[in-house]
Amino acid sequence: MNQKFPGVYMVDGQIATENSVPGYRVYDEKLLKQQNREYRLWDPFRSKLAAAILKGLRTLPINRDSNVLYLGASTGTTASHIADITKRYVYCVEVSQRMMRELLPVCRNKNNMLPILGDAKHPESYAPMIGPVDVVYQDVAQKNQAEILLRNMDYYKAKYALLSIKARSISSVKDPRQVFREELGLLRQRYDVVETIDLKPYDKDHVMASVRARK
Ligand SMILES: C[S@@+](CC[C@H](N)C(=O)[O-])C[C@H]1O[C@@H](n2cnc3c(N)ncnc32)[C@H](O)[C@@H]1O
Structure with missing residues (x-):
């Protein structure tokens, strides 16, 4: 067992996080015990962050002291691994009531995951429910993904973000490379794009962008 990033x-030979609630599984992932610790294997075909790490992400802006605003939490697959990494809060924003029903039991078990039924396009609408934000993690299948991220980073004054860009949600006719150029161009107007990772073969036509506020 060796450490790739803190947590x-x-x-x-597989990526994993240390289970903050030993014995508890979120999506039927395998649990492994080593040296009195329990690890949850992290499936790169189910989680774009695991895919980005395996594809060579150089810096993970999330550490044990990060408060994370997670946009598009769905049923909590990736958010639960982030909740293993940080000892602080993962604010899980999800617009779909159906997904929220499955997310709620996960948040009851992982007590640093806070469920918020809300729309990521309106960051001010969930402000009363959350505290300071260090990192925004965004994975929403919407047309204006970069714009949604910028609104949230600006509103919460977040220093870092990880944005999963899904080309096909933005345009089904444009060349995905063109879509990525346009979305990254929007981000670069005000933030630094530190690195971008193509998520193939785990996800087709997806890029993970790591974003940092300018000093
Ligand atoms: C690809 S899934 C996310 C998967 C999840 N990030 C994971 O890795 O476990 C996208 C999610 O974004 C949610 N979503 C779409 N538009 C949204 C919005 N405007 N605000 C919040 N969530 C949204 C969808 O309901 C869906 O659950």
């Missing part, structure tokens, strides 16, 4: 490990 992220390679266990038997």
Whole structure:
């Protein structure tokens, strides 16, 4: 077992996080015990952050002291691994009531995950529910993904973000490379794009962008 980033490990050749609630599974992931600790294997085909890490993400802006605003939490697959990495809060914003029903039991078990039924396009609408934000993690299948991220980073004055860009949600006719150029161009007008990772073969036509506020 070796550490890839604080809180992220390679266990038997697979990526994993240390389970903050031993014995508890979120999506039928495998649990492995090593040296009195329990690890949850992190499936890169189910989680774009795991895919980005395996594809060579150089810096993970999330650490044990990060408060994370997670936009598009769905049923909590990736958010639950982030909740293993940080000891602070993961604010899980999800617009779909159906997804929220499945997310709620996960948040009851992982007590640093806070569920928020809300629309990521309106960051002010969930402000009363959340505290300071260090990192925004966004994975919403919407047309204006960069714009939504910028609104949230600006509103919460976040220093870092990870944005999963899904080309096909933005345009089904444009060349995905063109879509990525346009979305990244919007981000670069005001923030630094530190690195971009193509998520193939785990996800087709997806890029993960790591974004940082200018000093
Ligand atoms: C690809 S899934 C996210 C998967 C999740 N990030 C994971 O890795 O476990 C996208 C989610 O974004 C949600 N979503 C779409 N538009 C949204 C919006 N405007 N605000 C909040 N959530 C949204 C969808 O309901 C869906 O659950």
